[in-house]
Amino acid sequence: MAYTLSPGEISSFVRLALEEDAPFGDITSEACVDERVRVNAVLVAKAPGVVAGTEFAREAFEQCGARCLVLIEDGRKVKPGDTILRVVDSPARAVLRAERVALNFLAHLSGAATATAQLVAAVDGTGAIILDTRKTTPGMRAAEKAAVRAGGGHNHRLSLSHGILIKENHIRAAGGVRTAVQRALAARTSPEMWLEVEVTDLNELREALDAGAKMVLLDNMSEEMMRQAVEIAHEAGALVEASGNITLSNVRRVAETGVDFISVGYITHSAPWLDLSLLVEHDLPSPPLE
Numbered sequence: 001m002a003y004t005l006s007p008g009e010i011s012s013f014v015r016l017a018l019e020e021d022a023p024f025g026d027i028t029s030e031a032c033v034d035e036r037v038r039v040n041a042v043l044v045a046k047a048p049g050v051v052a053g054t055e056f057a058r059e060a061f062e063q064c065g066a067r068c069l070v071l072i073e074d075g076r077k078v079k080p081g082d083t084i085l086r087v088v089d090s091p092a093r094a095v096l097r098a099e100r101v102a103l104n105f106l107a108h109l110s111g112a113a114t115a116t117a118q119l120v121a122a123v124d125g126t127g128a129i130i131l132d133t134r135k136t137t138p139g140m141r142a143a144e145k146a147a148v149r150a151g152g153g154h155n156h157r158l159s160l161s162h163g164i165l166i167k168e169n170h171i172r173a174a175g176g177v178r179t180a181v182q183r184a185l186a187a188r189t190s191p192e193m194w195l196e197v198e199v200t201d202l203n204e205l206r207e208a209l210d211a212g213a214k215m216v217l218l219d220n221m222s223e224e225m226m227r228q229a230v231e232i233a234h235e236a237g238a239l240v241e242a243s244g245n246i247t248l249s250n251v252r253r254v255a256e257t258g259v260d261f262i263s264v265g266y267i268t269h270s271a272p273w274l275d276l277s278l279l280v281e282h283d284l285p286s287p288p289l290e
Contacts, residue, residue: 005142007055013143014059017101029096039280041087041095043102045078046275050117052147053109057085057102064098066090075113075150084276092280099278107273109147115271116151119251119264128255128262131156131241135265144268156263163194165217171197177204181211196241205229209236220244223257230258 005013043057054070061068072084084106087095119130130153136144145155157163164187166180174180181197188195196215199205202225208216209232216238218229226242233240241261242254254262 004146009142010055010059011063013139014056014063014101014105017104018060018063018098021101022097026093026097029093033092033096035091035093037092038089039087039092039095040089041278041280042083043085043087043106043276043278045082045084046080046277048077048079049110049114049274050151051076051078051084051106051110051274052113052150053106053143054085056105056109056143060098060102060105061087061090061095065094066098074146075152077117095278095280103276103278105143107276109143109150110274110276111271112144112147112267113151114274115267116148116153118248119262119267120152122248122251123255123262126252126255128259129154130251130267131261131263132268133243133263133265134159135269137268148267151267153267154261157194164188164196165194166197167217168198168200168219177207178211181208181213185212198243199229201225202229202232205232209233209238213238215239215241217241217243217263218259223253226254226257226259234258 051072052074054072054074058068058070067088067090068085069088070085072078072082078084116130123130132145132148132153132155134141134156141158145158148155157165164184166184171177171180174183177197177199184195195213196217197208197213198217198219199208200219200221205216214237216233218226218240221229221242230240239260241263242257242259243263246254246262246264251262251264
């Protein structure tokens with residue numbers, strides 16, 4: 001399940017960020033830099049990673065009146081020193097005004113893509129698919145999920161409106177696994193609608209499968225219990241997702257239990273930002289003070 005932001009949505013996100021960053025103008029640049037000064041600039045990677053968020057960065061520069069060329073598209077790998085985008089013959093004030101907002105979007109989203117790519121590489125050959133979660137920055141979910149795709153991962157449901165996922169508190173409120181699953185199956189508007197149920201042990205798993213669940217989420221199970229759960233679920237024709245405390249150090253072992261999907265929250269909520277820098281190139285003498 002994937003959702004792509006439209007140019008208009010990206011423009012709105014960036015406009016809000018620019019307003020937040022300079023509600024009354026960039027007083028430092030206006031004080032120090034003559035409005036006639038024009039510069040070139042390059043935005044470079046300072047660490048290896050996977051790029052995401054270039055359209056946000058470009059939009060930030062262009063909304064401020066700078067001309068921006070993206071040289072490395074989303075989903076491509078970079079190494080230290082690679083130029084991701086170039087700002088060409090633009091007002092210096094415009095470049096400085098957009099700098100932080102462009103870097104914030106690009107560093108954050110590239111960090112999510114990079115963390116995802118690391119997990120995807122770690123499970124290579126197992127058949128397991130890396131998924132994201134709804135643990136996202138408010139208002140930035142679609143952008144962060146796009147970053148996951150840029151890193152080679154796949155998207156779980158976009159929102160509560162995009163599929164049924166019965167979790168622990170739903171089960172408690174409904175009165176049990178069987179009741180929750182049966183009610184969800186009856187309420188589903190089409191056979192293709194995503195319907196999944198979270199289970200914490202093998203008893204709950206069997207109860208969910210007996211009730212008709214065809215996809216189960218194994219929550220914080222040990223690797224040995226996961227192996228047993230996968231065998232039981234696959235024998236019943238159900239798909240299996242693992243979730244809970246998944247890290248780069250253990251994701252391969254989790255994948256080797258035979259699960260079909262592995263969902264990881266930190267790739268969107270706490271992945272380290274990719275280290276980036278904007279370098280202004282200005283070899284022309286500044287206009288004289290008047």
